Amino acid sequence: MTLSTPQRIALFAVLALAMVATRFHHFAVPDASWAVFFIAGFYLRGSARWAFPLLMALAVVVDIVVITGQGLDFWSHYCVSPAYWMLLPAYAALWCGGSWLRSRYAGIGFATLGRLVLALVVAATLCYLVSNGSFYWLSPVVAERSLAGWFKNLGDWYLSFVGTTVAYVGIAAAIHAVATLAQPAPVRAER
Numbered sequence: 001m002t003l004s005t006p007q008r009i010a011l012f013a014v015l016a017l018a019m020v021a022t023r024f025h026h027f028a029v030p031d032a033s034w035a036v037f038f039i040a041g042f043y044l045r046g047s048a049r050w051a052f053p054l055l056m057a058l059a060v061v062v063d064i065v066v067i068t069g070q071g072l073d074f075w076s077h078y079c080v081s082p083a084y085w086m087l088l089p090a091y092a093a094l095w096c097g098g099s100w101l102r103s104r105y106a107g108i109g110f111a112t113l114g115r116l117v118l119a120l121v122v123a124a125t126l127c128y129l130v131s132n133g134s135f136y137w138l139s140p141v142v143a144e145r146s147l148a149g150w151f152k153n154l155g156d157w158y159l160s161f162v163g164t165t166v167a168y169v170g171i172a173a174a175i176h177a178v179a180t181l182a183q184p185a186p187v188r189a190e191r
Contacts, residue, residue: 008047015040016058023062033059034161035168037091038123041098042105052095056088078141086134090127094165097123108177120169124162132157 003011015036022032037055044051067077074080101119105112136142136150 003043008044008051011043012040012047012051012054016055019055019058020062023059024066030164030167032164032168033091034094034124034127034165035172037094037127038098038120038165038169039172041095041100042102043098045099045102048095048099052092056091059087059091079135081135081139081141083131083134083138086130086138090130090134093126093130094123097126108180116169116173120166121162124165125158128154128158128161132161 018032019036022029037052040051040055041048063080064074067074067080097119100123101115104115132154133150136153137145142149
């Protein structure tokens, strides 16, 4: 499954639109950013030099627009701290998970499903540990830091963030499976 340049650009546009629509929280649906980076890692694996930085820039621009649109200063917002920059390695973990899955993709089947679950859970967990951990340990919002406090914080939010990501990627995987199965079988030449 190789995508042409126009297909890559179209897919990038769809993913970017999904991220913008959900990151703005206009439609009362959870943020799809984590899933977008995982899915982009799978489909745009060979385009990481341009696609990953553009998605990162888009995420930052949306955050700036949302925060300043509320009349707040971006740099003094609750969610923006030195930890904000840790979103780069956090989202890279998701991209790498999708990319790893793509490098082992051999078509639809139970082995692929197993690799999808493994890659997604590991990548989303790493993303969560980096993003949540950096916020907890680096943000001035957390007054009294402790290992017990961090573990409680992890437990409070982990399933929500990872579950949302799994749901969006599950939808994308279902669409992928239907599109793949709907393609006509290749014609074999007679000898």
